[in-house]
Amino acid sequence: MSQSRRDFIKFVIAGSVASGCPIDRALIPIPADADSRAVSLEGEHFAICHQVRDGHSFPKPGASRKVDIAIIGGGIAGLSAAYFLRGKDWLLLEKEEHFGGNAYQEEFQGQPYSTAAAYDFRNSACDHLAKEIGLHLLPIDMPDPTIDKGVYTPDTWRGGLSQLPYSKDTIASFKKFTEDMMKIDLRKQMFELDSKPFTDLLGAYAPEVTRWWDAYGPSNWGAFTEDTTAFIGAVDAQYLIKGDDSTRVILPGGLGCVTKKLVEVLQPKYGERLLGGATVVSVVPDADSVRITYVHEDKPITVSAKVALMCTPKFITARIVSALPNEQKQAMRRMRYAPVPMINIIFDKQIYRKGYDNWCPGNSFTDFIVADWTIRNQPGYHPKYEILTFYSTLRESQRALLLEEEDCRTFAGKVLSDFQNLLPEFHVDPIEIRLYRRGHAMMMAVPGQFTQNRMIASRPTDRIFFGNSDSGGPESLSTEAVRISHAAAEWAELVLAGKPGPAAELAHKALTDFVF
Numbered sequence: 001m002s003q004s005r006r007d008f009i010k011f012v013i014a015g016s017v018a019s020g021c022p023i024d025r026a027l028i029p030i031p032a033d034a035d036s037r038a039v040s041l042e043g044e045h046f047a048i049c050h051q052v053r054d055g056h057s058f059p060k061p062g063a064s065r066k067v068d069i070a071i072i073g074g075g076i077a078g079l080s081a082a083y084f085l086r087g088k089d090w091l092l093l094e095k096e097e098h099f100g101g102n103a104y105q106e107e108f109q110g111q112p113y114s115t116a117a118a119y120d121f122r123n124s125a126c127d128h129l130a131k132e133i134g135l136h137l138l139p140i141d142m143p144d145p146t147i148d149k150g151v152y153t154p155d156t157w158r159g160g161l162s163q164l165p166y167s168k169d170t171i172a173s174f175k176k177f178t179e180d181m182m183k184i185d186l187r188k189q190m191f192e193l194d195s196k197p198f199t200d201l202l203g204a205y206a207p208e209v210t211r212w213w214d215a216y217g218p219s220n221w222g223a224f225t226e227d228t229t230a231f232i233g234a235v236d237a238q239y240l241i242k243g244d245d246s247t248r249v250i251l252p253g254g255l256g257c258v259t260k261k262l263v264e265v266l267q268p269k270y271g272e273r274l275l276g277g278a279t280v281v282s283v284v285p286d287a288d289s290v291r292i293t294y295v296h297e298d299k300p301i302t303v304s305a306k307v308a309l310m311c312t313p314k315f316i317t318a319r320i321v322s323a324l325p326n327e328q329k330q331a332m333r334r335m336r337y338a339p340v341p342m343i344n345i346i347f348d349k350q351i352y353r354k355g356y357d358n359w360c361p362g363n364s365f366t367d368f369i370v371a372d373w374t375i376r377n378q379p380g381y382h383p384k385y386e387i388l389t390f391y392s393t394l395r396e397s398q399r400a401l402l403l404e405e406e407d408c409r410t411f412a413g414k415v416l417s418d419f420q421n422l423l424p425e426f427h428v429d430p431i432e433i434r435l436y437r438r439g440h441a442m443m444m445a446v447p448g449q450f451t452q453n454r455m456i457a458s459r460p461t462d463r464i465f466f467g468n469s470d471s472g473g474p475e476s477l478s479t480e481a482v483r484i485s486h487a488a489a490e491w492a493e494l495v496l497a498g499k500p501g502p503a504a505e506l507a508h509k510a511l512t513d514f515v516f
């Protein structure tokens with residue numbers, strides 16, 4: 001590829017830090033006069049949330065509006081709660097101008113791609129909801145390959161095990177790992193497994209086994225093996241070894257397709273109740289109402305609700321809800337969230353159609369997916385661009401990297417060069433790279449979170465339900481957000497009907513109803 005062709009690659013960074021980020025000059029030289037390659041910015045905003053974190057006190061005016069139900073947070077949890085409460089008196093407040101949270105899609109020239117959540121599972125709560133609103137999620141229909149040491153290995157955990165590019169002993173160790181994992185009784189050993197790190201199980205096998213899970217884990221549950229609960233490690237090992245990944249379904253754009261459709265369905269009738277650009281700074285319960293103050297167009301506004309559904313992640317909820325029991329507040333604060341820069345690399349021609357979700361251990365990214373995989377073979381479908389979505393969860397200690405323009409530039413450049421070095425056919429330059437920053441994107445599945453901490457953090461009070469996918473588990477899943485929101489909607493109706501006992505019972509059942 002010629003130098004002049006490479007000059008036309010554009011780099012776009014999205015996120016709350018107001019700074020641009022041209023691509024690493026060492027990788028893709030950009031001439032000084034290249035105005036056409038100006039950087040555009042957009043994305044998650046947390047300036048006001050940071051003021052809340054830093055103890056800034058916002059004025060709390062008297063309530064100017066009364067509603068039965070306030071829904072705080074417009075990710076898939078908040079939107080699905082609003083959907084389940086159609087026809088009721090609710091108001092949804094979302095800090096971003098757009099809805100969707102971690103299930104949010106963007107487009108390049110009309111082709112959708114995901115900025116986080118990738119796929120769902122057939123017959124899950126989310127799949128049922130998708131069907132109900134008119135979306136038919138399509139099967140991925142292919143187990144995941146691994147690309148390592150210049151070799152593509154299909155069906156990593158079953159047919160591909162013997163073909164992995166490792167020594168005989170290492171392959172034997174992979175096989176022994178699969179045999180041992182299948183002997184685990186997940187239900188019986190749940191509490192024991194959830195009390196220790198995954199590394200306690202992995203120590204008995206070749207380092208390459210841990211190396212593989214150090215790609216898969218951060219991408220799926222935000223944690224490297226030493227921070228991962230052995231329970232989720234064993235759950236997902238069995239899931240892959242049994243081939244349960246064959247139930248995966250999605251459309252282009254990842255799970256952003258569901259939130260986009262929810263907004264389309266709700267907007268015409270309930271548009272006035274869906275408020276974007278509204279950052280909630282305080283939630284104060286009292287005897288017969290909850291006062292919610294939010295900042296909208298730089299003005300603090302207070303709404304009074306009979307009940308509130310907190311669909312924000314707990315690290316935010318803990319800071320904005322007053323009068324939480326200390327034990328519950330501490331449990332919320334104990335929860336950990338991984339920083340994730342999401343990188344979409346756009347090519348003007350097809351370069352890769354071999355696998356949907358491709359695991360690449362030992363690189364700056366963990367895996368990459370093909371955005372339009374499930375529709376790629378549909379008759380008459382001839383996409384102009386190829387969009388590959390790269391997952392690149394960072395360690396918590398690297399969070400600050402996302403704040404610095406220079407660091408983002410270096411990091412994105414590394415992702416591109418690591419990708420280009422995977423296989424010879426990847427030595428192709430993209431036309432555009434997009435990076436979406438989220439500082440606390442994914443709840444980390446750490447020991448104790450699922451069986452213990454979650455139960456305390458998510459316990460409802462008389463008037464406040466604590467939803468969001470981080471009330472479910474064992475990992476952060478959109479379908480858990482939907483399942484919990486279904487319970488939240490029923491809980492709200494029971495509380496409004498003056499039935500606190502059945503409401504509390506229902507909430508408890510939702511927390512203890514495990515998905516597997």
Ligand SMILES: Cc1cc2nc3c(=O)[nH]c(=O)nc-3n(C[C@H](O)[C@H](O)[C@H](O)COP(=O)(O)OP(=O)(O)OC[C@H]3O[C@@H](n4cnc5c(N)ncnc54)[C@H](O)[C@@H]3O)c2cc1C
Nearest residue numbers: 073075076077095101102117118119280468469476477478
């Ligand atoms: C990189 C990545 C990959 C993933 N892949 C998958 C996958 O393949 N499959 C899957 O099922 N799940 C996946 N997940 C998890 C999935 O995205 C989440 O479980 C789900 O989107 C969470 O939805 P939610 O509504 O519970 O929370 P969020 O999406 O976190 O929504 C919370 C909302 O609250 C808003 N908010 C925050 N603070 C305030 C405030 N003060 N006032 C008002 N609004 C506020 C936020 O802006 C946000 O819109 C992935 C997550 C990440 C990060």
